[in-house]
Amino acid sequence: xxxxxxxxxxxxxxxxxxxxxxxxxxxxxxxxxxxxxxxxxxxxxxxxxxxxxxxxxxxxxxxxxxxxxxxxxxxxxxxxxxxxxxxxxxxxxxxxxxxxxxxxxxxxxxxxxxxxxxxxxxxxxxxxxxxxxxxxxxxxxxxxxxxxxxxxxxxxxxxxxxxxxxxxxxxxxxxxxxxxxxxxxxxxxxxxxxxxxxxxxxxxxxxxxxxxxxxxxxxxxxxxxxxxxxxxxxxxxxxxxxxxxxxxxxxxxxxxxxxxxxxxxxxxxxxxxxxxxxxxxxxxxxxxxxxxxxxxxxxxxxxxxxxxxxxxxxxxxxxxxxxxxxxxxxxxxxxxxxxxxxxxxxxxxxxxxxxxxxxx
Amino acid sequence: xxxxxxxxxxxxxxxxxxxxxxxxxxxxxxxxxxxxxxxxxxxxxxxxxxxxxxxxxxxxxxxxxxxxxxxxxxxxxxxxxxxxxxxxxxxxxxxxxxxxxxxxxxxxxxxxxxxxxxxxxxxxxxxxxxxxxxxxxxxxxxxxxxxxxxxxxxxxxxxxxxxxxxxxxxxxxxxxxxxxxxx
Numbered sequence: 001x002x003x004x005x006x007x008x009x010x011x012x013x014x015x016x017x018x019x020x021x022x023x024x025x026x027x028x029x030x031x032x033x034x035x036x037x038x039x040x041x042x043x044x045x046x047x048x049x050x051x052x053x054x055x056x057x058x059x060x061x062x063x064x065x066x067x068x069x070x071x072x073x074x075x076x077x078x079x080x081x082x083x084x085x086x087x088x089x090x091x092x093x094x095x096x097x098x099x100x101x102x103x104x105x106x107x108x109x110x111x112x113x114x115x116x117x118x119x120x121x122x123x124x125x126x127x128x129x130x131x132x133x134x135x136x137x138x139x140x141x142x143x144x145x146x147x148x149x150x151x152x153x154x155x156x157x158x159x160x161x162x163x164x165x166x167x168x169x170x171x172x173x174x175x176x177x178x179x180x181x182x183x184x185x186x187x188x189x190x191x192x193x194x195x196x197x198x199x200x201x202x203x204x205x206x207x208x209x210x211x212x213x214x215x216x217x218x219x220x221x222x223x224x225x226x227x228x229x230x231x232x233x234x235x236x237x238x239x240x241x242x243x244x245x246x247x248x249x250x251x252x253x254x255x256x257x258x259x260x261x262x263x264x265x266x267x268x269x270x271x272x273x274x275x276x277x278x279x280x281x282x283x284x285x286x287x288x289x290x291x292x293x294x295x296x297x298x299x300x301x302x303x304x305x306x307x308x309x310x311x312x313x314x315x316x317x318x319x320x321x322x323x324x325x326x327x328x329x330x331x332x333x334x335x336x337x338x339x340x341x342x343x344x345x346x347x348x349x350x351x352x353x354x355x356x357x358x359x360x
Numbered sequence: 361x362x363x364x365x366x367x368x369x370x371x372x373x374x375x376x377x378x379x380x381x382x383x384x385x386x387x388x389x390x391x392x393x394x395x396x397x398x399x400x401x402x403x404x405x406x407x408x409x410x411x412x413x414x415x416x417x418x419x420x421x422x423x424x425x426x427x428x429x430x431x432x433x434x435x436x437x438x439x440x441x442x443x444x445x446x447x448x449x450x451x452x453x454x455x456x457x458x459x460x461x462x463x464x465x466x467x468x469x470x471x472x473x474x475x476x477x478x479x480x481x482x483x484x485x486x487x488x489x490x491x492x493x494x495x496x497x498x499x500x501x502x503x504x505x506x507x508x509x510x511x512x513x514x515x516x517x518x519x520x521x522x523x524x525x526x527x528x529x530x531x532x533x534x535x536x537x538x539x540x541x542x543x
Contacts (some may be wrong), residue, residue, distance in 0.1 A: 006387050006395075006513075178422050179380070179395035181387055271420035346425035 002183045009149040009175040012182050013079060013105055014039035016153035017051075021188040023074035024052035026065035028084060031117040032173040033107035036079045049190050059084040063091030063104075070100040071217045073196040073204030075157050079105035081173075082123050083114055085131070092166055093132025096234070097219025099203075101160030103153060104138075105169045107176040110342035118342025119173030121264060122316040127170045128293045128323075135231055137238045138168045139245070140292040142263040146180035148290075154185060159245065161199065163237055170292060172315065174265035174344060238294075247290035248299060252278070256285030258358055259303055261324055262313040263289045265344070270313050272347035277354060284354065292320070297327035309333035309358050313350055316340060333358070361416050363501050364424055368409035368441055369433025374488030377514070378431075379410035381492065385502045385510030386414040396422040407436050414501055431495055433474070435459055448543060452495055462540075469540040470498050477532055486529035493533020504530070 007015065013036045017025060027037050037055060045051035052069075056062040062078045069076040080088065085106045095102060108123045110116035123131075127140045139159045141152045149171060156167040191199065197206060208214045221227040249267075252274055253259055262270040267288040277284040287303070289296050300310070309332055312321035318336040325334050337353035339345045345353075365382070369375045376397050386393040394413040411427075413419050430441045432453040442462050445451050450468040455461070456475040472494035478487040496502060502510075507530065511523050 004387070006384055006393065174396070174422065177397060179383060179393075180419075181393060265423070269421040269423050272424075273421075275420065344423050346423055347421050348425045 002185055004181060004183055006179055007146060007182050008035060008177060008179050009143070009146045009171065010035035010107065010177070011039045012146055012150045012184075013153060013169075014043065015184060016150040017077060018043060018045045018049060019185050019187050020154045020157060021049065021075065021190045022051055022077060022157070023190055024054070024065075024069050024076040025078065026052075026054050026056050026062040026069075026076065027078045027080065028056055028059045028062050030081045030084045032109055032119070032176050033079055033081050033105070035176070036105065036107075049187075051190065059087035060091065063088035063095075066102050066104075067091055067095055067098070067100060070095065070102045071098070071205050073191075073200035073206055075101075075161075075191065077103040077105065077153075079107065081107050081109045082111050082120070083109075085123065085126065089126075089132040091132075092138070093130075093134050093136060094219050095166045096132070096136035096138065097134060097230075098217050099164040099234075100166065100217065101157075101164050102166050103156040103160055103169065104166060105153075105171065108170065108172040110340065116342035117173070119265065119344055120315050120340070120342055121170075121172055121266060122319070122340065123170065124292065124314065124316060124319040127168050128295070136234060137241070137293050138166050139163060139241060139294075140168045140170050141247075142170050142290060142292050143175055144264050144267045144288060144290075146175070146178060146182045149175060150182050150184065163241060164203070165237065170264070172264050173342075174268075178265075242294040245291060246294045246296050246298070248296035249288040249290060250299065251286040251288070253285030253287060253303060255283055256303075257283045257308050258311065258354065259285045259287055259307050259309075260311045260313050260350070260354070261287045261289065261300065261320065263292060263320065266313050266315055269345060269347050270350060273350040273354065276347055276351045282354070289320075295323050295327070297323070300324055300327040301329070301331075304328040304331040307332060309335060311354055311357055312336045312338075313345075313353075314338040315344060361414075361501065362419075363414045363429065363499065364427050365412045365414075365429045365431065365495075366409060366424075366427045366441055366444070367412065367431040367433075368407065368437030371406060371408040373408070373433055374485070375408045375433065376410050378488040378492050379412045381507070381510050381514050382412050382414070382495075382502070383510075384514040385507045388506040388509040388513070389502055391415060392417065392419050394419045394422045407434065409437065409441075429495070429499055431491060433491065438462065450498055452491070452498055452537075454491065465541075466543060468498075468542055470494070471538050471540055472533055472536055474533070477536055478529070481529060481532065483525065486525060489526045489529035490533035490536070493530035494537040495533075496530065497534040497537045
């Protein structure tokens with residue numbers, strides 16, 4: 001068993017990055033995730049593993065530093081909160097286009113605009129439907145505990161390199177500020193140049209030798225026919241993710257009449273709602289999407305013929321509910337409940353919404 | 361066993377660190393723990409509160425609408441949280457600065473004069489540990505030896521010389537808990 005600690009979600013992002021052998025972090029501070037860089041600066045990983053930690057002049061600069069280092073086959077990451085992620089959107093689209101691996105953490109706050117600094121999930125559409133321009137998808141993980149904040153940094157880098165694609169960890173202010181027990185992985189070494197050559201040698205800009213073609217990392221293609229082929233290759237990759245990488249947790253769904261669907265900290269609240277509702281004799285279950293892209297549409301479609309209704313619970317105006325509706329395809333009732341602007345609903349509030357929506 | 365606690369008072373009273381020590385103590389006792397602070401502009405000069413959950417099972421929501429125990433350290437928090445104690449639950453408060461004392465008939469009410477006792481100890485900073493002691497007397501969910509370990513874990517080493525003082529404050533809190541109402 002690894003080392004056990006009591007840590008904040010934001011702090012553990014930093015700790016996990018160092019321990020999994022990350023090469024570099026580039027970021028710009030913003031509430032509610034400033035502890036990520038703060039923790040990295042306190043731990044000074046450059047003295048041990050040689051990991052670079054750099055506060056850039058802006059989010060735009062950070063994401064392009066990530067782009068550059070990722071192009072060299074390095075394991076690099078950034079983190080921010082909602083408005084900062086919007087600033088990064090162009091760079092993220094470029095990285096998706098150039099097929100560069102990286103991990104981007106978004107500890108969401110209320111929006112639009114500068115919004116609030118309180119927890120929110122209003123960037124669901126931004127994370128799963130683009131955010132930047134062009135036909136691209138990120139691999140999106142939604143942690144619901146401090147342990148998952150840790151685990152998804154490790155998993156995120158694995159997925160980023162498996163698919164040569166940016167990975168987003170879509171957290172929120174609750175998970176960022178929450179302290180829980182976490183089991184940490186043992187320190188892993190950073191990849192050596194030889195390992196980078198072995199893993200990414202067919203595309204990374206590691207220095208051209210005479211025995212190979214030069215590697216060009218770009219999202220630009222002047223020829224439409226070639227560009228369409230690039231698009232088709234990207235789409236094939238996203239479809240492979242849909243076939244192979246869907247992750248979710250289902251809680252007490254087997255005998256459920258109603259299923260709530262919620263991710264991240266909303267799912268934690270709904271776990272309590274399941275308990276409250278079942279004490280009242282209402283058979284309620286919970287599906288917690290762990291990957292938001294690829295979305296666990298198959299399991300939702302399966303339950304669509306068995307349950308009387310779904311309730312999507314989100315800290316936004318109803319974004320994921322649309323993906324649930326697509327999966328359900330009219331087979332049963334789909335409702336939404338949420339709060340916005342940084343307000344986090346309590347478990348009994350969700351239970352009341354469940355009663356009202358389905359007239360129990 | 362699951363104990364859902366809210367600790368609420370002014371920023372600067374040591375509310376968050378008291379919660380942290382409690383959470384660390386839970387870890388020392390092999391429990392599942394969650395510590396969730398109110399955060400944001402309200403922290404600066406205003407009220408501060410933290411939810412602490414100790415449990416033998418996996419913890420569901422860190423956001424709660426009702427609590428087993430409320431530890432209330434100022435009037436604003438009394439107004440906000442008295443109604444959110446579960447029926448049969450426990451409210452512990454420091455009467456210092458309280459204008460409207462708790463009036464519910466369906467909960468246990470206990471008090472500890474933390475502010476006065478801390479001044480008498482000669483160190484106002486021991487306030488939160490006195491209150492923690494009172495809580496542990498009312499709800500012995502954590503063994504004292506694990507609180508000591510929790511203190512060692514949560515305090516940076518340069519402050520370890522203060523552990524005996526903190527333990528003494530906890531003891532004073534335990535000795536000075538007053539039962540106002542039992543249900």
